[in-house]
Amino acid sequence: MSNNNNSSNNLVVPEARAAMEKFKMEAANEVGVNLKKGYNGDLTSREAGSVGGQMVKKMIESYENSLKN
Numbered sequence: 001m002s003n004n005n006n007s008s009n010n011l012v013v014p015e016a017r018a019a020m021e022k023f024k025m026e027a028a029n030e031v032g033v034n035l036k037k038g039y040n041g042d043l044t045s046r047e048a049g050s051v052g053g054q055m056v057k058k059m060i061e062s063y064e065n066s067l068k069n
Contacts, residue, residue: 023055027051
C-alpha cells in the first residue's frame with residue numbers, strides 16, 4: 001500500500017491523533033460497539049457506520065453549542 005499525501009484520514013494536526021482515538025473510543029462506547037486498540041477490521045459496516053455517525057453527531061452538537069456562547 002503506497003503512502004498517499006492526499007489521504008482523507010491524515011490529520012491536519014498530527015499531535016491530535018491521541019485525542020481523536022479517545023474521541024472514537026468514547027463514541028463507540030456510546031453506541032455499544034466494542035472497539036479495541038489496533039485492528040478493528042472485523043467490525044460490520046453497520047457498527048463502523050454507527051461509530052462514525054456518533055462522532056459526527058457529537059461534532060455538530062459541539063459546534064452548535066459554540067454558536068450559543
